[in-house]
Amino acid sequence: MCLTFILLLLINVRSAVAGASNSLGDCYALVAKFDTTCAANVTVVSSILSTTGINVICPSGFTNSTCPGNWSNGTCVFAHKLCVTCSAGPPVRIRVQSNGLPRFCPNAPQSITEQNIDFTVNFNPDVSINSLNHNPTSVAALDAIVCNLSSQILAPASSNLVINGDPLITVAAISIDGVPILNVNSANNADPFYPTGNISVEIVDACLGHPNQQNMYHYHIGTACALTLPNGSIAQCTNIPSCSTNIANYSISSFNQYRTITVIGIAKDGHIIYGPYDSTGTEVSIVNLAT
Template identity: 30%
Template sequence: MIILCLLLLLSHAAESLYMGTTLDDCYAVARSFNNTCTQAPKAPAPWTSTFKSITQSCPDTRTFQLKSCQIVVMLCVSCSQNATTGQVRMRVQTNGLPRGHCYGGQCPAQRKIDFEVDFNKNVSMEKAITFRSNNQFDDKACSNMSLKVVPTWTNLKVYEDGHQMDDIAGIAINGGIIKAPIVKYMMDPYFPTFTLGRNFTQSPTFDTCLGFVDEQSTYGYIMLSPCISNSSMIAQNRSCGKDPFCSQDIKNHSLYFQNRQERVLGIAKDGHIIQSPFFYEGSFIRCTNLDQCGGYFMEQQTYVYTWSNIFPYSMTCFGPGSQPSVYTARCSENTCSGRYLMEVGLILMALLQFIILI
């Protein structure tokens, strides 16, 4: 009986997530975001007092004093269509503060981000990025500037904070920033490897949502956050090191609140969807399904990225990349060929959830 219930839990499925390129498709994706503005998804919001926001009260857990900070969340994702060319565009406006949870440490600062890009543009393997050696792949995957340059065909237009978007992979549906897999230390901040002789004495301090505040007081994620699908962290977030489950097994913690559904989790800086690490029937998207940039072509031949708990977590480059991924990043112990297996962790998490239920 227990095995049957576990199989039912693991076999949860959803309808296939269709991602086209029409204006209605763009509207559907924009509605996946926890917008605070009233104009979404059909118009952007002006950066004035009329930009509707949500205020959250969050404790500053760095001190033992009863301190709190008022977090003002602003998020507006909208779509438009060029009357002449028919090209659909998505505009993303956020102050970088995620809606729905607090922070396990320093209260972050607002960061005005506003960009517009061609939505879900069709790409072909003719434009695929090819790495000729593992060293060449390392130079890209293990650089904190791996996502600085966006392909010109995306027609990216930055309205605000262009100089601070170099390390951004995309924006999550809660308005939080999804960062490039490598911060300035040139190592996977979760599972660093020391084989390259690099100094890793200043790793970021992650909270239980697996986010961190950088030296510019900007909050962001790298690994898939368990708080994207769970709103109970609004006042409970704390340092990952102070949470036994998070500190002992951060990879399984990443998956704890994730539904086995193919769903939108964000939008990349190149206009392509960032989705959950599951196919529509609930099976896990394996490393062999992904190219060297961290994306893949869906059945409708639309290109998407996955956000997961395996390096590079979201993407190493703006794809498509050569298929499949054949090189391993030497700056991480948490790669597809590493000793950490996501599928095993997922089964253990499902079993734990089942035990809790009974």
């Protein structure tokens, strides 16, 4: 049985019972939350990789072989590149273009490379609890959905997802800092941080990110590093007791300065992703969602 740890990636739950906020103005307001390196809502670039971006200077965390940019005298310099644009429609569409590199200096145990993430999708489309994408009736049926990487490749037809860049096979969303958020599974089809059986816990840095086999730096869980740049060098999670002993609590605690509805990204189905707190400052839980 797969233990699925779905935390912080709360995809606009309110739209499941009512019309979503998906006007052009709503889209523009969302774009303003992202750390874009292009003029907001002015133009779509032909290739995110050909843009200049914003340089990130890292005196630590990389080696000559792991640096995703230029390495000189022990310092790695790479460019963060992110463009998010809206089009009027109808329906309103949003295009996300990112090279996948953050604004901070991650602690990378292996190489990180630029990605060509580029997709267009209906913005925050309406959904209905009476129109299910899946309807599992047993634990085994649920496992076949949530513990299967290939089951999460596509978005619902109502999202009209168009991929203009690299395949988004395991990418579930893009964080507001341009870093990919992968789905709830590891490469072993298990929870990355709470796996069952003899599967090892995945190793991440203090911003809860790490590179995969394709050298894509990514998150599996919410992190306030996407909202506030961390100071100084970033340690490994294993070197921080609060992180290594309970990564879920560590993740939530990173949002202590954001105890309200906080945008942390957009999913590839077009829905907005929020942090762990609602507008009253209450931590969202399964009980909250059920009511």
